[in-house]
Amino acid sequence: DEASVYTVSYGDSLQLPQAAFELRDRHIWRFAASNIVSVTIKQHGHTNKLARGPAGAWTSDGVLNGAIEETVTRLGLLEALSWVGRGENNLRSRGFAENPHELTLEVNTGGKPQSFTVRFGTLHRRGDAYAAVVLEEGQPVVFLVPGELYVLVKQYLSLASGAGNP
Numbered sequence: 001d002e003a004s005v006y007t008v009s010y011g012d013s014l015q016l017p018q019a020a021f022e023l024r025d026r027h028i029w030r031f032a033a034s035n036i037v038s039v040t041i042k043q044h045g046h047t048n049k050l051a052r053g054p055a056g057a058w059t060s061d062g063v064l065n066g067a068i069e070e071t072v073t074r075l076g077l078l079e080a081l082s083w084v085g086r087g088e089n090n091l092r093s094r095g096f097a098e099n100p101h102e103l104t105l106e107v108n109t110g111g112k113p114q115s116f117t118v119r120f121g122t123l124h125r126r127g128d129a130y131a132a133v134v135l136e137e138g139q140p141v142v143f144l145v146p147g148e149l150y151v152l153v154k155q156y157l158s159l160a161s162g163a164g165n166p
Helices: 062-076 088-092 147-156
Strands: 036-043 046-051 082-086 101-109 112-123 129-134 140-145
Touching: 036 062, 062 101, 062 147, 082 088, 088 140, 101 147, 112 147, 129 147, 140 147
Parallel strands: none
Antiparallel strands: 036 046, 036 101, 082 140, 101 112, 112 129, 129 140
């Protein structure tokens, strides 16, 4: 016969989803790194494609190959730490320049090639990075990825300013 009342603090209520798209699963995509056959890097107005060799290696340098493999492994399991916004306006306000740092992963899924593209914006004050993908709705969705992932991307899957090679 007792009536229960539950309250949520104002600070906690601010962390609740504000829009329907924020209720979706935070896994952006999932595929094995071994299925990634190439990575196209676009940055600073230049493009470079990094492809696996016949033996499955990205490069003949064993240490660099391991670092690239770790980076693409993490990209194959891309997950949002939190949703930030949806639409072109959210891109502009999060540092996605006219020529953003963009990666397109070519993935062999069941014998069919598929492309998955992610763009990177500026760093969040916590050290995480803004990223964006286009999901089923056809408009970009901005989210945060771990800063550690973006450090790997910047180190191993980026182009030097004004150069066409990583």
